[in-house]
Amino acid sequence: MASGKRESFDNPVVEWIDSRLPLFTLMNKEYGVFPVPKNFNYFWNFGAIASFMLITMIVTGIILAMQYTANIHMAFDSVERIMRDVNFGWLIRYIHMNGASFFFIAVYIHIFRGMFYGSYKAPREILWILGVIIFLLMMATAFIGYVLPWGQMSYWGATVITNLFSAFPIIGEPIVTWLWGGFSVDNPTLNRFFALHYLLPFIIFAVVFLHVWALHVCGSNNPLGIEPQDKKDTLPFHPYYTMKDSFGLLVFLILFCAFVFFMPDALGHPDNYIPANPLVTPAHIVPEWYFLPFYAILRAITFDTNLVMLGGFGLMFMPFFWNVLAMLVKQFAKMDLPRFKAMTPKAPFLIGGLVVAGAGFALSGLIPLLTDVTIIEAKLGGVLAMFGAIVLWIFMPWLDSHPVRSAMFRPVFKTLFLILVVDFIFLGYVGSQPADAMLVGLPLSIFGLIATAYYFAFFVVVLPILSVTEQGKPLPKSIHDAVLSQHKAAKAAKK
Amino acid sequence: MATKESSPGKGHKGETRRDFLQLTAAAFGAVGVGSVVWPFVDSLNPSKDTLALASTEVDLSPVQVGQSITAMWRGKPVFIRHRTPKEIQEAADVNVAELRDKQSDSERVQKPEWLILVGICTHLGCVPAGQKSTDPRGDYDGWFCPCHGSHYDSSGRIRKGPAPKNLAVPEYEFVSDTMVKIG
Amino acid sequence: MDNMKHAIRFFLVILALSPAMAYAAGDAPHAPEQDWSFSGPFGTYDKASLQRGLLVYRQVCAVCHSMKHLFYRDLEALGYDEGQIKAIAAEYTVTDGPDDEGEMFERPARPSDKFKSPFANEKQAKAANNGALPPDLSLITKARHGGADYVHAILTGYEEAPEHVELLPGQNYNKYMPGHIIAMASPLMDDQIAYEDGSPQTVDQYAKDVAHFLTWAADPYMEDRKRTGIKVILFLLAFAAVMYAVKRKTWADQH
Numbered sequence: 001m002a003s004g005k006r007e008s009f010d011n012p013v014v015e016w017i018d019s020r021l022p023l024f025t026l027m028n029k030e031y032g033v034f035p036v037p038k039n040f041n042y043f044w045n046f047g048a049i050a051s052f053m054l055i056t057m058i059v060t061g062i063i064l065a066m067q068y069t070a071n072i073h074m075a076f077d078s079v080e081r082i083m084r085d086v087n088f089g090w091l092i093r094y095i096h097m098n099g100a101s102f103f104f105i106a107v108y109i110h111i112f113r114g115m116f117y118g119s120y121k122a123p124r125e126i127l128w129i130l131g132v133i134i135f136l137l138m139m140a141t142a143f144i145g146y147v148l149p150w151g152q153m154s155y156w157g158a159t160v161i162t163n164l165f166s167a168f169p170i171i172g173e174p175i176v177t178w179l180w181g182g183f184s185v186d187n188p189t190l191n192r193f194f195a196l197h198y199l200l201p202f203i204i205f206a207v208v209f210l211h212v213w214a215l216h217v218c219g220s221n222n223p224l225g226i227e228p229q230d231k232k233d234t235l236p237f238h239p240y241y242t243m244k245d246s247f248g249l250l251v252f253l254i255l256f257c258a259f260v261f262f263m264p265d266a267l268g269h270p271d272n273y274i275p276a277n278p279l280v281t282p283a284h285i286v287p288e289w290y291f292l293p294f295y296a297i298l299r300a301i302t303f304d305t306n307l308v309m310l311g312g313f314g315l316m317f318m319p320f321f322w323n324v325l326a327m328l329v330k331q332f333a334k335m336d337l338p339r340f341k342a343m344t345p346k347a348p349f350l351i352g353g354l355v356v357a358g359a360g361f362a363l364s365g366l367i368p369l370l371t372d373v374t375i376i377e378a379k380l381g382g383v384l385a386m387f388g389a390i391v392l393w394i395f396m397p398w399l400d401s402h403p404v405r406s407a408m409f410r411p412v413f414k415t416l417f418l419i420l421v422v423d424f425i426f427l428g429y430v431g432s433q434p435a436d437a438m439l440v441g442l443p444l445s446i447f448g449l450i451a452t453a454y455y456f457a458f459f460v461v462v463l464p465i466l467s468v469t470e471q472g473k474p475l476p477k478s479i480h481d482a483v484l485s486q487h488k489a490a491k492a493a494k495k
Numbered sequence: 496m497a498t499k500e501s502s503p504g505k506g507h508k509g510e511t512r513r514d515f516l517q518l519t520a521a522a523f524g525a526v527g528v529g530s531v532v533w534p535f536v537d538s539l540n541p542s543k544d545t546l547a548l549a550s551t552e553v554d555l556s557p558v559q560v561g562q563s564i565t566a567m568w569r570g571k572p573v574f575i576r577h578r579t580p581k582e583i584q585e586a587a588d589v590n591v592a593e594l595r596d597k598q599s600d601s602e603r604v605q606k607p608e609w610l611i612l613v614g615i616c617t618h619l620g621c622v623p624a625g626q627k628s629t630d631p632r633g634d635y636d637g638w639f640c641p642c643h644g645s646h647y648d649s650s651g652r653i654r655k656g657p658a659p660k661n662l663a664v665p666e667y668e669f670v671s672d673t674m675v676k677i678g
Numbered sequence: 679m680d681n682m683k684h685a686i687r688f689f690l691v692i693l694a695l696s697p698a699m700a701y702a703a704g705d706a707p708h709a710p711e712q713d714w715s716f717s718g719p720f721g722t723y724d725k726a727s728l729q730r731g732l733l734v735y736r737q738v739c740a741v742c743h744s745m746k747h748l749f750y751r752d753l754e755a756l757g758y759d760e761g762q763i764k765a766i767a768a769e770y771t772v773t774d775g776p777d778d779e780g781e782m783f784e785r786p787a788r789p790s791d792k793f794k795s796p797f798a799n800e801k802q803a804k805a806a807n808n809g810a811l812p813p814d815l816s817l818i819t820k821a822r823h824g825g826a827d828y829v830h831a832i833l834t835g836y837e838e839a840p841e842h843v844e845l846l847p848g849q850n851y852n853k854y855m856p857g858h859i860i861a862m863a864s865p866l867m868d869d870q871i872a873y874e875d876g877s878p879q880t881v882d883q884y885a886k887d888v889a890h891f892l893t894w895a896a897d898p899y900m901e902d903r904k905r906t907g908i909k910v911i912l913f914l915l916a917f918a919a920v921m922y923a924v925k926r927k928t929w930a931d932q933h
Contacts, residue, residue, distance in 0.1 A: 261907025
């Protein structure tokens with residue numbers, strides 16, 4: 001960066017600094033004249049909004065940390081002191097509390113936007129993976145942060161989630177004891193959680209920096225999913241997108257403030273206004289809303305996985321494993337494996353056959369007579385499914401090798417993806433309900449299992465199959481062409 | 496890295512000695528890093544004051560037949576139930592082969608009238624209800640976990656719901672007829 | 679524009695769903711909604727009702743229930759002046775010390791003291807109440823689904839138990855309690871507390887006043903919060919409008 005070309009500035013102070021440390025040149029290059037596709041829609045605001053929320057969380061968090069006491073006997077009271085006695089304490093805490101929710105809203109929209117428009121595809125794989133890492137870090141930070149007020153949900157949420165690690169054989173119990181620093185969630189746990197809750201946001205910040213760096217290397221994707229070819233396709237980031245992002249951010253802030261000022265506790269749980277009590281379990285432990293879809297996946301696995309089922313699941317993953325293997329072999333051994341894609345038109349039958357066989361095996365495993373050999377206990381299965389549900393995102397660039405990025409030109413993908421979004425929201429609903437809830441006369445857990453099955457099927461079955469079978473719509477010649485014809489159509493419609 | 500740097504000196508006498516020295520240095524480095532990391536990792540394990548509370552004594556004389564008490568041990572609730580003959584009979588009559596976690600009642604108690612359990616659901620660590628006479632006790636006259644609906648019987652064994660294992664039996668011994676030492 | 683509509687619609691769906699998810703919990707019978715002066719974005723507390731509610735709390739609830747997050751000085755918000763607050767505080771005796779001899783001593787409470795708790799600790803509170811712990815009331819309306827409606831419903835929801843329900847000694851039947859069995863006996867009856875301002879001396883009115891008071895206790899900054907909120911939202915609306923104009927102008931050469 002330092003050796004790059006430097007601009008000269010008229011302002012002598014700026015020039016003096018820039019000639020010694022070219023900060024202004026860098027800023028101008030990355031945020032001033034940086035070329036950005038001209039056809040973004042408002043979904044592209046959410047990256048900037050998420051960054052704004054991260055800063056908001058860090059600032060309010062540091063101020064809260066100056067008043068908070070990380071001790072099981074004082075934590076709850078110190079939070080109430082912030083709410084009652086500290087000047088504007090109620091405001092700062094409510095911003096921090098609701099800010100977590102709105103940070104997740106922005107990030108969820110940002111993620112699903114990326115999936116819809118194929119932003120994970122080459123050459124943006126690293127950009128995408130960094131994003132998934134940010135999301136995982138955010139989940140860890142939010143979970144740990146929810147423990148700090150030391151209310152009933154704090155305590156029991158921490159107990160339930162840390163206990164997940166005990167599902168792993170042999171190392172599970174020692175890991176949980178190590179995480180707790182004792183034999184239950186207790187003062188040492190609260191203390192280290194506070195330290196980590198302070199640390200993690202800065203790590204997130206660092207990964208966000210890498211995320212933005214990667215973005216500025218390969219440039220943004222756009223709703224059409226085709227790369228900009230020349231200057232006609234792009235606009236300088238400033239003022240076009242600085243202004244558009246600012247407007248979008250303000251609209252977002254209006255909704256955010258509506259929650260902070262008029263329903264600050266609507267997204268929380270009343271039980272967290274009861275001090276933590278290790279001897280009383282709340283009737284119904286629910287995590288924060290942004291964890292609910294994954295919580296539903298955790299709870300959907302109530303059966304032990306036996307050998308036959310495991311084989312069935314393995315078969316369903318075959319096309320994916322083959323894709324990944326082919327990618328690795330190509331990268332490192334410079335050799336082409338025959339890809340499923342290359343085998344069209346037989347491939348769909350092959351993959352379809354695999355899926356049917358796999359599903360058959362998986363279902364046959366439910367018949368206890370066939371085999372009784374438990375490989376993965378229900379509890380571990382649930383934990384693996386829950387983490388797997390997010391880790392799968394990392395592999396999206398290789399699960400979906402369709403050459404067309406944007407769902408606008410992939411009608412089948414588009415429909416099945418929108419079903420996934422609905423499925424995900426439905427999983428959130430399932431996660432919010434008690435374990436024995438009913439829906440239209442059937443146990444809700446059955447719907448949870450079906451929704452979980454669709455979630456995984458979308459990634460490991462639908463994506464690889466569509467990569468091969470879907471005939472995309474014709475792509476426009478360039479971004480400029482598409483925008484121009486859209487304007488013409490709009491003008492014609494007006495007349 | 497090592498091969499690249501040593502390539503100009505290929506075939507020279509010093510090569511093997513240099514490789515050996517580099518490997519030794521790397522080994523020292525690895526041992527050093529490992530020894531420095533371990534104290535940091537282990538510092539997060541339970542400390543001496545936590546470990547000191549590893550055992551506790553409970554007086555059983557005030558607990559009437561049919562009553563339960565909850566003692567605290569290592570920050571966990573321990574359920575002590577003075578079982579009624581009916582409960583003991585129910586627990587003994589179960590066909591062990593049909594259980595998810597196959598244990599007979601006699602393996603789980605030292606004295607049949609005293610059932611001592613760690614009161615933490617083996618699913619995800621909630622405290623099952625059933626200690627108070629007013630609590631729901633589930634379908635098997637034992638405990639019911641309100642979190643995810645696990646039913647435990649009058650021997651604390653999992654009978655229905657998502658929990659994989661029976662309620663744990665802590666280490667304990669009867670110091671006298673009415674005094675039990677847990678841990 | 680179409681895209682923006684999509685974005686906003688998507689956003690609203692998420693927003694609409696999220697509280698529904700958070701609130702979907704709870705199997706308690708629904709507490710009937712009352713008409714509170716503090717509901718809605720412009721709601722404010724009714725000071726007369728707060729003062730009556732304090733009276734109900736002090737004469738009835740405070741026998742068993744603590745409010746340990748409140749200080750006597752907080753009563754300023756109920757419309758009392760310094761002298762009145764001092765007088766209220768002085769009616770309670772608190773333990774202070776140690777003095778120069780190392781002894782703890784009793785003295786009348788001051789405005790800077792916390793509300794005096796009826797019991798020294800949780801164990802004592804349980805022992806005095808058949809093993810049931812009377813919850814602290816400082817945050818009760820935030821800590822229960824339904825808030826003030828729930829408090830009012832519980833206080834007015836006592837009934838004869840239906841025939842199939844067997845009550846043990848120390849248990850009472852309440853139609854709004856989750857599970858219907860509650861350790862607290864019906865605490866209020868008509869004409870139990872004398873109101874000086876001529877308000878009806880009924881269980882319903884007592885329950886409303888004390889629920890009003892407890893809502894304030896849990897959320898003392900509600901009026902500030904809503905007032906600030908209206909200003910902030912108006913400011914942001916105007917700012918967003920200006921920003922939209924700036925954005926339109928910036929993009930004009932592209933359309």
